[in-house]
Amino acid sequence: EERPFCSDACPFHLDVLDFQDKLKAKRYNAAYKIFRDAVAFPDIVAELCSEYCAGVCPKKDSGGAIQINLLEKTCVAKAKRKNPNEYNLPAKTGKVAIIGAGLSGLSCALRLASRKYEVVIYDKADSIGGQLRNLMDEELFMEDINRQFKYEEYTLHLNTEITELSQLADENFTAIYVATGHGG
DSSP: OOOOOOHHTEEEEEEEHHHHHHHHHHHHHHHHHHHHHHOOOOHHHHOOOOOOOGGTTTTTTTOOOOOOOHHHHHHHOOOOOOSOOOOOOOOSSSSEEEEOSSHHHHHHHHHHTTTTEEEEEOOOSSSSSSSSSSSOOOOHHHHHOOOOOOOOOOOOEEEEEOOSSSGGGGGGEEEEEEOHHHHH
């Protein structure tokens, strides 16, 4: 029952043991929920996973590391219930600004919006996605983003570059998350 090395190496700390157990039992929807709870956007992460886990797998030198990314892709392909749960939670009093609508900014926005904080996203581009646009097909990542935000509310300001935090001073934000990515 020791926590596996792969879970610690994963940037999302995916509970690999529980994930594998659900897949082994062909409980793809349950595995998908575990994966989504860890990564926010499972279809995107399965596509872009860097497999940090393989480098620390004890089996890497004796037949090859366990290919967790193939398990992630299998889970995404076989799960039938991918929509998130809808919860009727009371609104929180905090208001959070997120600068950048790439994967990091959107992940933060999703987590906060699902907890019913008021979320305002700013991006200098004319569309969301950031570097995802250079890494994968827009249709795939937009499908996952739209699915995961299905029940969440947020305000989006595109074509709005924030170069100084003082630009947001009049908005009374409780917190500001800067997710401007590479070169931001």
